[in-house]
Amino acid sequence: MLVVPLFFALAGAACAAAEVVGTNALPSDDARVFTLIRPVEAEGLRVSLSTGGRANKMRTLEHGLDFAYDPLFGKIVLLREIPFDRDADMLFVRGSLRDPGLFLFHQPLGPGSAKVILAGKRLVEGQGFEVDLEKGAVRILDPGIQKAGAEFYVSAGGRSLGNFDMTDETRALLEQEEPAQDPAAAGDEPVEEQAPEEGASPKFEGDSAGRALYDAMIDAMWDAETLSWVSSYQFGRAGEEHPSKATYRIWMKKPNYARVEAYNEGGELSGILVGDGDHFWIYWPNGKPRYQWEYQEKYAAEYELFKDSYYMTKLTPVGCHSIGHEVGSLGAGMAMTILDPSTFHGYSDSLQPYVDGVRSLGTEKVGDEECDKIEVSIMDHQRSWYLWLAQRDHLPRKLEEVVRVSFDLLVYEDWSEVTLNAEMASELFQWQPPEGWKEWEFPPIEEGLLPPGTEAPDFELSAVDGSTIRLSDYRGNVVWLNKWRCG
Numbered sequence: 001m002l003v004v005p006l007f008f009a010l011a012g013a014a015c016a017a018a019e020v021v022g023t024n025a026l027p028s029d030d031a032r033v034f035t036l037i038r039p040v041e042a043e044g045l046r047v048s049l050s051t052g053g054r055a056n057k058m059r060t061l062e063h064g065l066d067f068a069y070d071p072l073f074g075k076i077v078l079l080r081e082i083p084f085d086r087d088a089d090m091l092f093v094r095g096s097l098r099d100p101g102l103f104l105f106h107q108p109l110g111p112g113s114a115k116v117i118l119a120g121k122r123l124v125e126g127q128g129f130e131v132d133l134e135k136g137a138v139r140i141l142d143p144g145i146q147k148a149g150a151e152f153y154v155s156a157g158g159r160s161l162g163n164f165d166m167t168d169e170t171r172a173l174l175e176q177e178e179p180a181q182d183p184a185a186a187g188d189e190p191v192e193e194q195a196p197e198e199g200a201s202p203k204f205e206g207d208s209a210g211r212a213l214y215d216a217m218i219d220a221m222w223d224a225e226t227l228s229w230v231s232s233y234q235f236g237r238a239g240e241e242h243p244s245k246a247t248y249r250i251w252m253k254k255p256n257y258a259r260v261e262a263y264n265e266g267g268e269l270s271g272i273l274v275g276d277g278d279h280f281w282i283y284w285p286n287g288k289p290r291y292q293w294e295y296q297e298k299y300a301a302e303y304e305l306f307k308d309s310y311y312m313t314k315l316t317p318v319g320c321h322s323i324g325h326e327v328g329s330l331g332a333g334m335a336m337t338i339l340d341p342s343t344f345h346g347y348s349d350s351l352q353p354y355v356d357g358v359r360s361l362g363t364e365k366v367g368d369e370e371c372d373k374i375e376v377s378i379m380d381h382q383r384s385w386y387l388w389l390a391q392r393d394h395l396p397r398k399l400e401e402v403v404r405v406s407f408d409l410l411v412y413e414d415w416s417e418v419t420l421n422a423e424m425a426s427e428l429f430q431w432q433p434p435e436g437w438k439e440w441e442f443p444p445i446e447e448g449l450l451p452p453g454t455e456a457p458d459f460e461l462s463a464v465d466g467s468t469i470r471l472s473d474y475r476g477n478v479v480w481l482n483k484w485r486c487g
Helices: 142-149 166-177 206-221 297-307 340-346
Strands: 020-027 033-035 046-050 058-061 067-070 075-078 089-096 100-103 115-118 131-134 137-140 152-156 157-164 226-237 246-254 257-264 269-276 277-283 310-315 355-366 370-380 383-390 396-403 408-420 460-463 468-470
Touching: 046 340, 115 137, 115 166, 137 152, 152 166, 206 340, 206 355, 206 370, 206 383, 246 340, 355 383, 370 396
Parallel strands: none
Antiparallel strands: 020 033, 020 089, 033 075, 046 058, 046 089, 067 075, 100 137, 115 152, 131 137, 152 157, 226 246, 226 408, 246 257, 257 269, 269 277, 277 310, 355 370, 370 383, 383 396, 396 408, 460 468
8 A cells, every 4th residue: 555645735835834734634544534644624624536646636525425524533534435546546635724733643652752843943752742652642832833834843653744845954853862851841850839820720630541531432432333322411500499401312323314302301302303414404393492582573473373383404514513502402491412412423522622631530330330430621621521431332321511600500411221333213314394394594693783873772791700791881992792602
């Protein structure tokens, strides 16, 4: 098999690392899977197939139809029987780097095997860069230098990557002995610890054991052909007397099939999501839940007419859809699931880039299952996941989420009937709206906007620190409101 070298396309060689770059994908042992040393963002990703390695015979592949992409591990999976000669053809990938400082070599690395040159200097392992030997990952600790356009060269596991031509000076730097560590950084001299700021939370400390358990969970979902479970679900503010409660059942099958049935606290089936491989379909067997604005005269008559025959639909490219973002529409009183079920289909949850540590919390029994408990920190501990992972299959049996703002927002899930690789009837993943049904959509945001020149009505909101913010306090200033999945 031809080993395809990894290099930057000429058009991207001089670009800063956070901008659009070009690179080749390396064939893996699986004929349909390709790996990237430098993972890129899924949004805006472009992949082309070069026949015979020639740019004049380039075919653009369609994301979700021809290939799926896992940005967390930098893997591209061909979905259809696309002719590919592993000895002559290449995949070319273009997109924005997901993490400018991260390099994945997709193989275990030996101690001291990684070498990094940045801005003409050989970096010291543990100071200028760190290595995960088991995962084969190298991370430059100051990716901001790369963003400024500095030259870099990374070598590990028999592969190398750089954004400049090799010179004698570079070769000499690579061949020299490991640079001496700074004595203070090496521990030869005591380093004075700085006390944390008053009121600041202690920095979260992860560990390799916890991260390995978390990665094993992701791998278990990725590797399964089918997966199903039942989950009890509740969420609300800490100390709330009556949190919202629901139950959902889920079935998923590769490459892109899904079904979710959501039941409210009383046990009534509220809504169903069906993923047929190309679309999500959502409908409500007992009538669509009514939003407050649907009591307005403009919407009331239509709601009464179609409440029992409304449905929703959207396209679902493989690896680019989120079941977790859809379950809130099923009418059972759910917000988002803690883990996004679409991880099974290759989706990388929008919070994954902000996971800044995982630590092991020992073992604990959940029902009849021996479980490894871990804590996952997101955005410097603003959000935490506590996961109890069954030792026999690495999948959760219990999950808790804490979102820390001026109060704690809590979500709990308990998984049961967890089943891997069972046969699933194709009828589970088939649904079409009956004749006469009406597609329902949220009204366009423009309908709720004030006409230009209209004075905004005053309002007040609770700030993260518990204080009150009033719009009128900022009269004469530009005010930017950001309402999104923050923290």
